[in-house]
Amino acid sequence: MARLVAILRALARAFQRGEKSFGSLAGNNFFLVAVLFLGKAGTFLFLIMGLVVLFPLSTDPLRKIPASRLALWPLERREYWLLRAVSPWVNPMTWVIAALALWAAHGSVTVGLWALAAGLFAAGFAISELPLPSGSALWRRVPHFPGPLDQLMRKNLREMLSTLDFYCALLLSLSMSAYRIAGLALPAEAFMAMTVLVVVALSSYAQCLFGLDGAGGLSRYRLLPVRGWQILAAKDAAFLLIVVVLVAPLAPLAGIGAALVALAMGRRSSVEDPRPQTRWRFSAGTSPIYGVVEVMVMASAASAIFFTSALVLAPCVAAWLGSLWWYGRRLEQGMLS
Amino acid sequence: MISCRNLTRRYGDFTAVDNLNLEVSAGGICAFLGPNGAGKSTTVKMLTGLLPPSSGTVQVCGLDAAANPLALKRLIGVLPEDLGLFDDLTVEEHLLLTGAVYGLDRRETHRRTSQLLHALSLEHGRHTFASSCSHGMRKKTSFAMALLPNPRVLLLDEPFEAVDPVTSRIMRDLLQSVARRGVTVFLTSHILSVAEEISTQVVMIRKGKIVWNSPPDELPRSLEAHYFELVESPVVEELEWLGSSPS
Numbered sequence: 001m002a003r004l005v006a007i008l009r010a011l012a013r014a015f016q017r018g019e020k021s022f023g024s025l026a027g028n029n030f031f032l033v034a035v036l037f038l039g040k041a042g043t044f045l046f047l048i049m050g051l052v053v054l055f056p057l058s059t060d061p062l063r064k065i066p067a068s069r070l071a072l073w074p075l076e077r078r079e080y081w082l083l084r085a086v087s088p089w090v091n092p093m094t095w096v097i098a099a100l101a102l103w104a105a106h107g108s109v110t111v112g113l114w115a116l117a118a119g120l121f122a123a124g125f126a127i128s129e130l131p132l133p134s135g136s137a138l139w140r141r142v143p144h145f146p147g148p149l150d151q152l153m154r155k156n157l158r159e160m161l162s163t164l165d166f167y168c169a170l171l172l173s174l175s176m177s178a179y180r181i182a183g184l185a186l187p188a189e190a191f192m193a194m195t196v197l198v199v200v201a202l203s204s205y206a207q208c209l210f211g212l213d214g215a216g217g218l219s220r221y222r223l224l225p226v227r228g229w230q231i232l233a234a235k236d237a238a239f240l241l242i243v244v245v246l247v248a249p250l251a252p253l254a255g256i257g258a259a260l261v262a263l264a265m266g267r268r269s270s271v272e273d274p275r276p277q278t279r280w281r282f283s284a285g286t287s288p289i290y291g292v293v294e295v296m297v298m299a300s301a302a303s304a305i306f307f308t309s310a311l312v313l314a315p316c317v318a319a320w321l322g323s324l325w326w327y328g329r330r331l332e333q334g335m336l337s
Numbered sequence: 338m339i340s341c342r343n344l345t346r347r348y349g350d351f352t353a354v355d356n357l358n359l360e361v362s363a364g365g366i367c368a369f370l371g372p373n374g375a376g377k378s379t380t381v382k383m384l385t386g387l388l389p390p391s392s393g394t395v396q397v398c399g400l401d402a403a404a405n406p407l408a409l410k411r412l413i414g415v416l417p418e419d420l421g422l423f424d425d426l427t428v429e430e431h432l433l434l435t436g437a438v439y440g441l442d443r444r445e446t447h448r449r450t451s452q453l454l455h456a457l458s459l460e461h462g463r464h465t466f467a468s469s470c471s472h473g474m475r476k477k478t479s480f481a482m483a484l485l486p487n488p489r490v491l492l493l494d495e496p497f498e499a500v501d502p503v504t505s506r507i508m509r510d511l512l513q514s515v516a517r518r519g520v521t522v523f524l525t526s527h528i529l530s531v532a533e534e535i536s537t538q539v540v541m542i543r544k545g546k547i548v549w550n551s552p553p554d555e556l557p558r559s560l561e562a563h564y565f566e567l568v569e570s571p572v573v574e575e576l577e578w579l580g581s582s583p584s
Contacts, residue, residue, distance in 0.1 A: 139425075148431075148438050148440075149437070150434075150437065151426060151430045151431075151433055151434035151437065152434060153423075154427050154430070155423050155425040155428075155430075156356075158425040159425050162425075212424070212425075213423065214423075214424060215419050216419045216420055216421050216422045216423070216424075216467075217421070217422070217423045217424070219417050219418075219419050219420075219421040220417075220422065220423060222421075223387070223417065223421055224386065224410070224438050225407055225410035225411045225439065226438055227407075230569035
């Protein structure tokens with residue numbers, strides 16, 4: 001037991017120091033939208049399912065301990081599973097979600113639903129136990145791009161394809177495409193709304209474009225004889241390519257407008273406060289408040305493009321270009337510090 | 338080719354590099370030696386233009402490193418402390434990226450890439466992603482990236498650590514060969530025997546200050562003995578609990 005307490009204590013200390021998991025969920029734009037919409041609809045079951053699956057996939061305090069180190073410690077099997085069960089409660093977010101679930105349930109949930117939620121929670125952590133693929137190996141063959149930054153753009157594409165944000169956006173896009181293919185009658189506005197949701201699902205990544213580059217990658221950027229805006233443009237190219245593919249069957253121009261806004265608004269945190277990210281997790285943005293503002297501006301831009309004129313795309317492009325120029329310079333200055 | 342004048346770098350109250358004066362001529366191989374935390378990597382960062390000095394000047398290839406970082410980057414090859422590799426690129430893709438951003442045409446980039454992969458025994462792992470490479474492979478990839486643009490100055494932070502003996506031999510031969518053709522090499526290392534073998538200039542640093550600077554043949558005794566005397570001597574402490582019965 002003393003061993004377990006010592007490990008949990010160290011885990012709690014490490015978790016407090018490098019606390020990112022609250023941000024991982026609270027800073028994820030799609031999570032914010034999911035909570036707002038589902039909470040309002042009072043759909044407790046969906047809310048709890050969403051939370052219990054999202055949460056373990058995005059945060060797991062036990063991953064703070066390197067797997068090789070954990071395997072070397074003289075822990076008995078019973079102790080390991082106890083650690084597995086207790087460690088999530090080191091994360092304050094677990095307590096918040098538990099409180100939220102209790103509040104939302106409000107005595108209206110049957111024992112069966114609680115069992116289902118508990119099962120999903122356990123399944124989430126079981127998934128978390130699986131070894132994570134590096135991400136890159138899955139995406140050996142990605143398209144080539146013209147120009148000298150081809151390999152950088154391919155790398156950026158592989159990075160994006162190893163986040164859960166992409167798969168969330170892909171599911172949304174595929175589900176709406178299925179409606180379109182099946183010829184089911186849906187108002188045009190529905191496609192616009194889903195386009196916004198697709199870009200929202202990807203938008204947290206726009207706030208942490210360098211999150212998967214690691215220390216070595218950031219160091220290489222500093223050594224490459226290229227301008228700051230070129231490095232950012234290579235990041236944006238990968239982001240925009242994915243957005244264009246996913247929103248093509250929905251409302252493409254509105255989606256591109258929203259994506260340009262997401263890139264422009266996410267630039268400051270990407271460049272000046274680069275947050276390390278974890279593969280096969282949801283991206284962690286800066287803060288819930290910033291996320292809400294970003295989602296509102298993105299939705300406004302997409303709506304304006306969709307309902308008024310494609311010319312609204314022009315200010316979106318201007319904002320994106322401005323951010324590229326300004327933060328390209330900031331990136332070069334930051335590289336020197 | 339490399340010139341430092343009163344070079345100083347402070348982090349708050351801590352002075353990492355203190356009033357460093359150093360000249361390395363074209364075609365020279367300068368071994369920059371010192372214990373961990375002595376200021377070696379900080380000096381390399383200032384030479385590459387990645388870190389502005391607190392005071393003093395650095396000139397590499399006649400360029401002020403702090404004022405012309407972009408122009409300087411085009412002339413130097415660097416093996417950084419953390420190797421500077423992207424997890425999502427393969428060994429070969431790293432070299433192709435380097436050729437492209439340094440302005441080499443596609444054919445020349447492929448030619449040099451093939452030669453470097455062969456010379457450094459990286460051919461079998463050319464399609465391996467950096468995240469899956471061993472530390473030695475990663476180091477060789479970063480070393481190859483430093484050589485590929487045919488730089489005028491090579492700045493290498495601990496190039497021989499974690500590489501196998503054969504590759505270490507190949508790397509030493511390559512460095513001596515490029516130095517004979519006028520390329521200046523500035524390297525840090527903890528492997529004193531290698532430093533003694535290939536260097537034309539030995540510089541020792543302790544607590545940010547240079548304590549020795551001469552050609553290796555002017556050392557009064559072996560490099561190791563001199564290093565232990567000037568920089569730090571090994572102190573073996575008796576840990577009486579090691580090897581006793583576990584309590």
